[in-house]
Amino acid sequence: MTLAADPQTEFVAFWNDTLAAKFERYREILMNGLSHHSELWLREVQIAPGSRIVDVGCGWGDTARALARKTGPEGHVLGLDCVDQFLRTARADAEAEGLGNVAFVAADVQSYPFDASYDLCFSRFGMMFFENPVAAMRNVLRALKPGGELVFIVWRGKAENAWARVPEAVVQDFLPPPGEDARTCGPGPFSMAEPEVVRKQLEIAGFEDIRFDATDGPVTVGESIRNAIDFQLAMGPAGEVFREAGALAEERRAEIEAVLREALAPYLKGGRIVMPSGSWRVSARKPA
Numbered sequence: 001m002t003l004a005a006d007p008q009t010e011f012v013a014f015w016n017d018t019l020a021a022k023f024e025r026y027r028e029i030l031m032n033g034l035s036h037h038s039e040l041w042l043r044e045v046q047i048a049p050g051s052r053i054v055d056v057g058c059g060w061g062d063t064a065r066a067l068a069r070k071t072g073p074e075g076h077v078l079g080l081d082c083v084d085q086f087l088r089t090a091r092a093d094a095e096a097e098g099l100g101n102v103a104f105v106a107a108d109v110q111s112y113p114f115d116a117s118y119d120l121c122f123s124r125f126g127m128m129f130f131e132n133p134v135a136a137m138r139n140v141l142r143a144l145k146p147g148g149e150l151v152f153i154v155w156r157g158k159a160e161n162a163w164a165r166v167p168e169a170v171v172q173d174f175l176p177p178p179g180e181d182a183r184t185c186g187p188g189p190f191s192m193a194e195p196e197v198v199r200k201q202l203e204i205a206g207f208e209d210i211r212f213d214a215t216d217g218p219v220t221v222g223e224s225i226r227n228a229i230d231f232q233l234a235m236g237p238a239g240e241v242f243r244e245a246g247a248l249a250e251e252r253r254a255e256i257e258a259v260l261r262e263a264l265a266p267y268l269k270g271g272r273i274v275m276p277s278g279s280w281r282v283s284a285r286k287p288a
Helices: 010-025 027-033 036-044 062-071 084-097 133-143 162-172 195-205 225-234 236-245 247-251 253-267
Strands: 052-056 076-081 102-106 118-124 144-155 208-220 272-285
Touching (some): 036 144, 036 272, 052 133, 062 076, 062 102, 133 144, 133 195, 162 225, 195 272, 225 236, 225 272, 247 253
Parallel strands (some): 076 102, 118 144
Antiparallel strands (some): 208 272
């Protein structure tokens, strides 16, 4: 769920000085509310006991811990993320669970000194933020054993993701789009929505047996309408527009929130805001 790039880049600085606190504030939504897409794969995947696994952009470590349970005490999981604030939680949760076969490192996946010892690399909503996707993919290729597998989950287009599209459209009716000098976390959550582009990136990086599987399902983006409004104005495409508009956004906040409340109301289910979403599960292999 986070970018892995050089710690000195503006993208990583933005994650740490601006986004990290917001992500922590909405951890329940980001870790559990959007987890439908990884839970499906984690339930069905067969992992050989003793496997060595890398989790890229592991965030608070929930998927890394799930993979650690699957590979067993003889295996090992390495969770990488550029935000050590997230990893402190990941380490504490792994220790509380008694998992001794998982480690968390704040690192640059594009240049991390992997050895070719891993059977699997997994990422949930982390690959979309690489400053240089091909460079990161090439380094992941180096991490894998011959025949090793890369599996990552990325969002499909906004047309399949009402949770992002609907709030962004509301905010755009009131505020100008971000300028070219806007601070950013990287290419963005929908940067890998086009299979043709991603396939070519993987091929250039050296992968083969590339496959795209579509997943559709609900995501919970608020424990209430109030919580969902706050989340949307802080995170994602709508949050980017709102943040970059600065004082103008605050001046028009009441108007924006009123329309956003009306737009989100049809998605209220059991007191929560539950919206449609769609992802790609992309898989590829290192040549044997």
